[in-house]
Amino acid sequence: MSSTSYPLPSALAGLTVQTAGLPVAALQRMLLAEHERFRELHPRSVALAKQSREHWLGGVPLHWMQDWGTPEPLHMASAAGAMLTDVDGHTYADFCLGDTGAMFGHSPPPVVAALQAQVANGLTTMLPSAVAPEVGALLAARFGLPWWQVTMTASDANRCVLRWARAITGRQRVLVFDHCYHGQVEDAMVRLDADGEVANRPGLVGQAANLALHSGCIPFNDLPALEAALVTGEYACVLAEPVMTNCGMVLPAPGFHAALRELTRRYGTLLAIDETHTLSAALGGYTRSHGLEPDFFIAGKAVAGGFPCAVYGFTDAVRQAIEHVQAAKASGHSGMGTTLSANPLALAALRANLAEVMTAEAYEHMERLAERLEAGFMALIADYALPWHVSRVGMRLEVGFALHAPQNGAESVAAHSALLGDTLRLYLLNRGVLVTPFHLMMLTSPVTTEAAVDRLLALWREAVVALLGGDVAGHAAAVIDDVAGAGGAKEVRP
Numbered sequence: 001m002s003s004t005s006y007p008l009p010s011a012l013a014g015l016t017v018q019t020a021g022l023p024v025a026a027l028q029r030m031l032l033a034e035h036e037r038f039r040e041l042h043p044r045s046v047a048l049a050k051q052s053r054e055h056w057l058g059g060v061p062l063h064w065m066q067d068w069g070t071p072e073p074l075h076m077a078s079a080a081g082a083m084l085t086d087v088d089g090h091t092y093a094d095f096c097l098g099d100t101g102a103m104f105g106h107s108p109p110p111v112v113a114a115l116q117a118q119v120a121n122g123l124t125t126m127l128p129s130a131v132a133p134e135v136g137a138l139l140a141a142r143f144g145l146p147w148w149q150v151t152m153t154a155s156d157a158n159r160c161v162l163r164w165a166r167a168i169t170g171r172q173r174v175l176v177f178d179h180c181y182h183g184q185v186e187d188a189m190v191r192l193d194a195d196g197e198v199a200n201r202p203g204l205v206g207q208a209a210n211l212a213l214h215s216g217c218i219p220f221n222d223l224p225a226l227e228a229a230l231v232t233g234e235y236a237c238v239l240a241e242p243v244m245t246n247c248g249m250v251l252p253a254p255g256f257h258a259a260l261r262e263l264t265r266r267y268g269t270l271l272a273i274d275e276t277h278t279l280s281a282a283l284g285g286y287t288r289s290h291g292l293e294p295d296f297f298i299a300g301k302a303v304a305g306g307f308p309c310a311v312y313g314f315t316d317a318v319r320q321a322i323e324h325v326q327a328a329k330a331s332g333h334s335g336m337g338t339t340l341s342a343n344p345l346a347l348a349a350l351r352a353n354l355a356e357v358m359t360a361e362a363y364e365h366m367e368r369l370a371e372r373l374e375a376g377f378m379a380l381i382a383d384y385a386l387p388w389h390v391s392r393v394g395m396r397l398e399v400g401f402a403l404h405a406p407q408n409g410a411e412s413v414a415a416h417s418a419l420l421g422d423t424l425r426l427y428l429l430n431r432g433v434l435v436t437p438f439h440l441m442m443l444t445s446p447v448t449t450e451a452a453v454d455r456l457l458a459l460w461r462e463a464v465v466a467l468l469g470g471d472v473a474g475h476a477a478a479v480i481d482d483v484a485g486a487g488g489a490k491e492v493r494p
Contacts, residue, residue, distance in 0.1 A: 020401035020420050021386045026467045027423050034426040035071045041430060044087040045075045068437040069422035070429065079106035081447040084434060093452035095442040096434045100277050103302035103395070104357045105447040111305035114352035115345060124343040131351045132342075138354040144288050145297050145313035150342035150350070154276040154300025155183030157312040158239065160336045161296045162187055164314075165237035165270045167329075168321040173234045175269070177220040179409025181246030182239055182274050183300070190217045192410070219408040220244050221253045226260065230267040237270045237296075242286035245277040248412035248439050249391040249398040251405065257292055270318070272296035276310070279303065280443060281394040283363045289394075305353035309346040362446035366395040369444040369453050373397055376457035384464055398441045427463045428456070 039046055049072040053059040058066050060073050068074065075087045082105055084092040097103050118129075139148045151157045162174050162185070174187050182188040190211050193199045198212040216235065218225040229235060242257065244250035264271040273294040275285040279302050282289035287297055295318050300310030314322075370392060377390045377399055387403040400406065402415035421440055428435060433456050435442050444453070 020388065020417050021384075022420060022464070022467045023469075024419065026469065027419050030427065030463070030467060031419065031423045034423065034430055037430045038071055038426065041090065042072070042074065042086065042088050046072045048075045048087060049073050068429075069425055074429070081105045081107075082445045082449070082452065090432065092429070092432050092434045093448075093455060094434045095444070095448075095452075095456060096436040097443045097445055098301070098306060099436055099441075100280065100396075100443065101301040102306045103280055103443055103445060104305055104353065104362065105445040106306065108305045108353065108357045108446075110352040110356035111307065111349050114348040115307065118344050118348040122344050124340055124345075126339060128342070129344040129347050131347050135347050135351050135354070138351065139311060139313060142288075142354055142358065143284055143297055143299070143313055145294075146316055147319045148311055148313045149337075150346060151300075151310045151312070152308055152338055152341050152346075153183060154274065154298055154310040155185055156338065156341070157298045157300060157310040158182045158185045158188070158272075158274060161272045161298060161312050161314075162237055162239065163336055164318070164322055164325075165272065165296070167325045168318065169236040169268065169270065171234060171236035171269075173214050173216055173236065175216040175218065175226075175229055175235045175238045177240060177244065177409065178217050179247035179413060180220075180239075180241060180244065181277070182241075183276070185239075186211060187215045188239060190215045192217055192219070219410065220250055221256055221407050223256065223259050223263075227263055230263050230269055233267060235267075235269045237272055238264055239272045239274060241274050242278050242281070242290070242292065243393045243396075244409055244412070245396070245441070246438070247409040248400055248406065248416060249393070249396070249441070250407065250409060250412050251391055251393065253407065257290065261293055270295040272298060274298040276300040276302075278393060278396070279358075280366075280396040282367075283358070283360055286393065303353065304346060304349040305357055307346060307349035309350060311350070357446070363395070365446050366444045366448070369448050369450065370395045370397055372450065373442065373444065373453050373457065376453070377460075380457070380461050380464065384468065386464070395444045396441065397443075398439065424460065424463055428459055431459050433459055 049059050057063055060066055065073055076084055077087045078085045079094070079102070082094050082097070084094050086092070136148055140146050149160065151160060165174070166172060176182070176188045176190065178192045180188055186207070189201045189204050189207065190198050191201045198215065198217045200207055200211050216229050218229055238260065240260065243252060261271060271294045273287050273292055273296070275287060275297065276299060278286045279299055285299065286292065287294060295315055297313040298310070303309060303311055374390055374392050374397055380386070381388050381390070389400045389402060389405045391398050391400060391405050400412070400415055401417050401420055406412035406415060416439065424440065425435055425437070442456070
C-alpha cells in the first residue's frame with residue numbers, strides 16, 4: 001500500500017482541525033516508513049502471505065483479515081492472556097482482543113479446562129448436555145432475562161430475534177440505526193443515502209433483494225425520526241446497539257434509551273438490544289448496568305470466553321407469545337438455528353465463562369485500567385491541543401479524530417481518517433502493541449497490565465511528537481486559531 005491510497009479529501013483541505021490536527025505529509029512519510037519496517041521485522045509473515053495467496057482469497061482464510069492496514073497479513077503463532085506472539089517471534093500487548101471476542105483474555109484457564117474435559121465426551125450431539133440447566137440459570141442471573149436460546153454466532157441470534165418479532169407482531173418491517181452493526185444480518189444491511197432515503201448498504205456484495213422493502217433506517221439519537229417511524233405501526237422490532245461501536249463509538253444522548261423504550265411500547269414495537277460489543281460496559285452488560293428493559297437481549301463473541309457461541313434472551317411475555325406462535329403454526333422446520341447450535345462444547349464454555357471468568361472482580365480490574373487509559377489519552381490531547389475526543393463505555397475505549405464526540409453514525413464516519421488510523425495502528429503494531437482494525441478501538445481485559453497500558457500511551461505520544469516534528473507550541477496555537485476561525489470553541493478538548 002502506498003501513500004497514494006490516501007488522497008486528502010477536498011472537503012478537508014486547509015482546515016487543520018479536520019485533518020485531525022496532524023500534518024498530512026508527515027503521516028504519509030511515517031506510513032511508508034512503517035510499511036518498510038513491517039517487512040523487515042516480519043519475514044516469516046511475509047513468506048506465509050505469499051504461500052497463502054496460492055489458495056486463499058486475498059491470501060487469508062477470512063477476507064476481513066486483510067483490513068489491518070499492514071502491507072502483508074500478520075500471522076499469529078499463539079495467543080494467551082492479553083498477549084499475542086507472531087510467527088516471527090514478536091510479542092504484542094493486545095488491546096484488540098479479537099475485536100471483543102477475547103474480551104476476557106485469550107483462552108481463559110477455566111474455559112480451557114472446561115473445553116478439554118468436554119472434548120473427550122463428545123463435540124456435538126443435538127441433545128442438551130448435563131450443564132444446560134445451570135447455564136440457563138447463569139444467563140438469567142447475569143443478564144436479567146428469564147428465557148434463553150443458544151446459537152453459533154450473534155448474527156444467527158439476531159436473525160432468530162427478528163424472525164420471532166415478526167411472527168409475534170404480524171408486522172414485516174424492522175427498524176435499525178444508520179451505520180449500525182449487527183453481524184451479517186441482512187435486515188441491518190441498510191443505510192441512509194445522500195438524499196436521506198433507505199437503501200442497501202454501499203459495498204454489499206451479491207444482494208439481489210431491495211432490503212429497504214422490509215427495513216427502515218434512522219440516525220442514532222434522533223428521537224423525532226424514531227417516533228415518526230414507529231407511529232406508522234409498521235415495525236415489528238427496533239434492533240439497536242446500546243452504544244454504536246463499529247462505525248466508531250457513538251454514545252447515546254441522555255434520555256435516549258428511556259425514550260426508545262417508551263416509544264416502542266407506545267406503538268406496539270418490540271425492542272431488541274444487541275450487546276455483542278458492549279458486554280464491556282459492566283457486569284451484565286450495558287442493559288443491566290443502565291436499567292434497560294428490552295424484550296430481547298443478544299450477546300455473542302465474548303459471552304463464552306471466545307469460543308464460537310451466542311445467546312439471545314427474552315421476557316416471559318415474549319416466551320408466551322412464542323409458544324402461541326409455535327402452537328398455531330403448521331408443522332415443519334422453523335428455519336431458525338443450526339445443527340451445531342448449543343453443542344456440548346459451547347455450553348461447557350458458557351458455563352465456565354459465566355461462572356468463573358465474567359466476575360465482578362474481573363470487571364473492577366478492567367475498568368480501572370480503562371480509566372487509566374482514558375486519562376492518558378485526555379492528557380495527550382490536552383498537551384498537544386489535538387482536536388480529538390475520547391469515548392468510553394466501561395472497558396471499551398476509542399480515540400476519535402474530531403473535536404466533539406459524534407451524535408450519530410454519519411458524523412462518526414465523516415470524522416474518520418483512514419490515513420491517520422492506519423499510520424498510528426501500524427506504528428503501534430511495529431512496536432509490540434495491537435489495537436483494533438477499521439478504527440482505533442481498545443479493550444482492557446482481566447489480564448491486561450498497567451505496564452501494557454502505559455506502553456500503549458507512551459508509543460502513541462511518541463508517534464504524535466514525531467509527526468509534529470517537535471513544534472508542539474506552534475501546533476497548539478495553530479489548531480486553536482483554526483477551531484476558533486471555524487466557529488468552534490477556543491478551548492480544545494472533547
